[in-house]
Each structure stands twice: as C-alpha cells, then as structure tokens.
Amino acid sequence: MAKSLLSTLRTTSRLATHSPHLPKSYTASKCSTRNFSATAKRPLMELSGFSEEQLSVRDAIFKICSNFSDDYWMEHDQTETYPHELHAALAKDGWIGIALPEELGGSGLGISEATMMLQSIAESGAGLAGAQSIHANVYATQPVSKFATPDQRDRFLRQIITGKWRTCFGVTEPNTGLETLKLKTTATPTKDGSGYTISGQKIWISSAQVAQKMVLLARTTSLEDVKKPSEGLSMFYIDFDLSAPGLEAKRIRKMGGRAVDANQVFFDNYLVPKDSLIGKEGQGFKIILHGMNAERCLLAGEALGLGYAALGKASRYAKERIVFGRPIGMNQAIQHPLASAYMHLEAAKHTTYHAARMYDRSDPNHKDYDPSITQYAVGVACNSAKYLAAEAGYTACERAVMSMGGMGLAPVSREMIMNFVGEKVLGLPRSY
Numbered sequence: 095m096a097k098s099l100l101s102t103l104r105t106t107s108r109l110a111t112h113s114p115h116l117p118k119s120y121t122a123s124k125c126s127t128r129n130f131s132a133t134a135k136r137p138l139m140e141l142s143g144f145s146e147e148q149l150s151v152r153d154a155i156f157k158i159c160s161n162f163s164d165d166y167w168m169e170h171d172q173t174e175t176y177p178h179e180l181h182a183a184l185a186k187d188g189w190i191g192i193a194l195p196e197e198l199g200g201s202g203l204g205i206s207e208a209t210m211m212l213q214s215i216a217e218s219g220a221g222l223a224g225a226q227s228i229h230a231n232v233y234a235t236q237p238v239s240k241f242a243t244p245d246q247r248d249r250f251l252r253q254i255i256t257g258k259w260r261t262c263f264g265v266t267e268p269n270t271g272l273e274t275l276k277l278k279t280t281a282t283p284t285k286d287g288s289g290y291t292i293s294g295q296k297i298w299i300s301s302a303q304v305a306q307k308m309v310l311l312a313r314t315t316s317l318e319d320v321k322k323p324s325e326g327l328s329m330f331y332i333d334f335d336l337s338a339p340g341l342e343a344k345r346i347r348k349m350g351g352r353a354v355d356a357n358q359v360f361f362d363n364y365l366v367p368k369d370s371l372i373g374k375e376g377q378g379f380k381i382i383l384h385g386m387n388a389e390r391c392l393l394a395g396e397a398l399g400l401g402y403a404a405l406g407k408a409s410r411y412a413k414e415r416i417v418f419g420r421p422i423g424m425n426q427a428i429q430h431p432l433a434s435a436y437m438h439l440e441a442a443k444h445t446t447y448h449a450a451r452m453y454d455r456s457d458p459n460h461k462d463y464d465p466s467i468t469q470y471a472v473g474v475a476c477n478s479a480k481y482l483a484a485e486a487g488y489t490a491c492e493r494a495v496m497s498m499g500g501m502g503l504a505p506v507s508r509e510m511i512m513n514f515v516g517e518k519v520l521g522l523p524r525s526y
C-alpha cells in the first residue's frame with residue numbers, strides 16, 4: 095500500500111519528468127534504500143493504530159489514484175477541466191458510498207474510513223482538486239442518510255453511490271458569509287401544497303456545473319418569527335437542474351484550484367417537490383450540522399494528505415540535491431523544519447482520527463455506538479481536528495516549498511540570508 099503511494103509519487107513526479115535542473119540522480123531507480131521514512135521501505139505516515147478497514151481503504155485508494163498522474167492534475171488545473179475520470183473510477187469500485195448504508199449499495203463504513211479515503215486521494219498527488227471532486231458526495235449525503243425517510247433515501251442516495259448523480263452543497267450566501275443563521279434564501283410552500291419555490295442566492299458552491307443534486311439550506315420561517323435563530327431553516331435535497339426555469343450557476347474565476355468549479359447560484363422561484371424536504375421543517379440547521387462535522391473530518395484528512403505528500407517530495411529532493419558539496423538536507427535549517435512539520439502532522443493525525451471516531455460512535459446505528467458522546471463533544475472534536483490538521487498541512491507545504499528552492503518556486507532563500515547574518519554579523523562559525 096505505502097509502496098504504491100511512494101511509487102506513485104516517484105514515478106509521476108512532474109518535476110522529475112519536466113525539469114532540466116534536477117539532479118540526474120533524481121529518478122525512481124536511484125533513490126536511496128536506507129530505512130528512512132521517505133524511502134519505499136516505510137511510509138511517511140506512521141500507520142500503527144489504524145483499523146484493518148482503514149488500511150485496506152488506503153491501499154485500494156492509492157491503487158486507483160496511481161492511474162492519475164501529476165501531469166493529469168496539472169492539465170486539469172490549467173484547462174479548468176473537471177476530473178470526471180477520478181469520480182467515475184471511484185464510483186465504479188463502490189467508493190462513493192463508503193459511508194452510506196449497505197442496503198442502498200454503500201459500504202456501510204463510517205467517517206473514520208471516509209477520512210482515510212479523502213486523505214489518500216489528496217496524498218496521492220490529486221491534492222485538493224481530487225478531494226473536492228469527491229468529498230461533498232460523502233459528507234453532504236450524511237444528513238440525508240440520517241434524516242430522510244426510507245423512501246427518500248432509496249430514491250436519492252442509490253444514484254449518488256453508483257456515480258450516476260453527483261451532489262453539491264448549498265449553504266454559503268454572499269451577504270451573510272459565515273453567519274449561517276441569518277441566511278436569506280427562502281423556500282416558500284406552493285399554494286397547492288405540492289412543493290416549494292426557492293428564491294435567493296448562494297456563493298462558492300463547488301461542483302454546481304456537474305451536480306444533479308444539491309443539499310440546500312433555506313429559510314422556511316422569517317428570522318423575526320422564530321423563537322430561536324436556529325429554528326427557521328430547513329434542509330432540502332433538491333434536483334439541481336440547470337435547464338429548468340429559475341436556476342442559474344455562474345462559474346467564479348479563480349487563480350488556483352481550477353479543476354473543480356466554484357459558482358454563484360441564483361434561484362428565482364425555482365420549483366422543487368414537497369418531498370425534497372429532509373427531516374422536519376425548521377430543523378435544518380441541526381440536521382445539516384451532521385454534514386458539517388463529517389466535512390470537518392474529511393477536510394482534516396485532506397490537509398494531512400497534502401502535508402505528507404509535500405514532505406515526501408521535499409525530503410526526497412533534499413536528499414538528492416547537492417549544493418556546496420553536500421545534500422541540502424544535511425543542513426539543519428532544511429532538515430529541522432521538515433522534521434518539525436512531520437511531528438505536527440502526526441499530532442494532527444491523532445486528533446483527526448479521534449474526531450472521526452467520535453463522529454461515528456455518536457451515531458445510534460453504529461456498531462460501537464456510545465450514548466455518552468454528545469453532539470457538542472463531536473463538534474468540538476471535529477472543529478479541533480480541522481483546525482490542527484489545516485495548520486499542520488499548511489506548515490508542511492510551506493516548509494516543503496522552501497526546501498525545494500527554485501523547484502518549489504521559492505525565489506528568496508531564507509536559509510542563506512540567515513547564514514550570512516549568523517556568520518558576518520554575529521561572528522558565528524561558517525556552517526557550510
């Protein structure tokens with residue numbers, strides 16, 4: 095499993111295939127075989143403590159992702175083309191339904207395994223683009239699975255699992271930002287009671303150009319008329335049909351992460367059937383939190399995946415790149431920040447998989463259900479995981495980029511500036 099990851103990283107390295115500046119020794123065949131964690135012998139991430147299921151997920155996902163090279167991701171980013179093939183490959187082998195019930199065709203596993211799946215996608219080199227093309231289908235469907243009627247679940251979720259449909263997540267609005275309880279998009283019952291008309295605007299909706307369904311949070315009671323601010327919102331699982339009247343999605347131009355579209359979505363009396371409502375009217379905020387906590391775990395996994403992938407590439411480069419007569423990784427200014435980033439990733443990994451376990455075990459249908467785990471505790475754990483993993487992943491990527499100098503597109507060398515000041519100003523011995 096780890097072998098397949100590392101060979102993927104190695105054999106698909108964009109730098110290795112395109113850069114004339116890399117040392118000639120930077121090839122898969124000449125990589126060191128020392129028992130150092132960035133070699134093929136050991137995975138970078140410590141794997142002890144994971145369940146058999148999680149390790150099998152990791153193995154299988156790396157195998158699938160090894161068919162998607164760095165060049166594939168580069169091209170899809172530059173041409174702003176959706177990575178349909180990854181979604182199709184994962185759906186074909188049943189991975190989209192990893193955390194959905196077996197009776198609907200899913201795997202019946204939990205967010206603990208789904209987090210490993212999203213981490214592995216990101217870590218394979220697919221990065222955030224790969225993860226973003228999949229994750230809403232996993233987390234946004236959690237509240238549908240938990241709160242829909244059996245009939246709704248049957249009609250809505252099977253096609254997500256087979257990959258025929260894709261889902262997007264419609265919460266954020268341009269004028270309310272993170273103040274979700276103030277959101278303004280309305281769902282108004284039709285006069286004949288057969289449905290709702292949706293009016294309002296959403297922003298930053300990922301995958302709206304390719305989705306057939308949307309998990310929508312909309313206001314069914316005005317803010318002035320509710321007892322508690324959290325009570326006027328309802329969650330819907332709607333058909334997202336851009337050819338129907340009253341619905342429009344406009345792509346937002348971005349400077350990065352361009353393979354997966356982000357959109358402004360406009361609803362103007364867009365009609366949806368009554369049974370698009372999931373759970374009770376007015377309870378949508380509480381219901382959708384089950385999706386948001388799952389999302390936090392998946393995003394934490396993705397941040398870890400990015401961090402480990404970056405450290406893997408950087409430490410291999412630091413071993414091979416010779417300047418001033420020695421590998422750059424011999425300099426502690428390069429080595430120590432990478433080692434520190436690794437330890438932060440490992441710590442964040444524990445927090446992440448602890449949160450995912452809490453999420454799973456707070457579900458009464460889970461085999462290891464623990465009624466002592468409150469939703470409050472799940473929220474704290476999932477938020478903490480997302481925060482710590484994002485920090486650790488960001489630090490690892492930043493340090494990896496700096497270690498790779500020009501190959502990391504880092505035009506300024508902090509280390510050489512500090513060598514200069516240390517030696518010339520402070521009078522310390524020259525360190526290289």
Ligand SMILES: Cc1cc2nc3c(=O)[nH]c(=O)nc-3n(C[C@H](O)[C@H](O)[C@H](O)COP(=O)(O)OP(=O)(O)OC[C@H]3O[C@@H](n4cnc5c(N)ncnc54)[C@H](O)[C@@H]3O)c2cc1C
Binds near residue numbers: 262297300
């Ligand atoms: C690429 C991308 C994809 C996304 N995909 C989706 C999606 O599919 N579906 C979806 O619903 N949303 C999506 N989002 C939206 C995302 O989840 C956030 O809700 C959104 O980015 C918040 O941005 P804002 O500008 O509205 O934040 P604002 O609420 O305007 O906040 C701006 C800044 O101020 C800070 N801030 C605000 N209030 C406070 C406070 N009280 N104290 C301290 N700091 C504060 C915030 O942390 C933030 O840094 C996506 C966003 C991006 C960028």
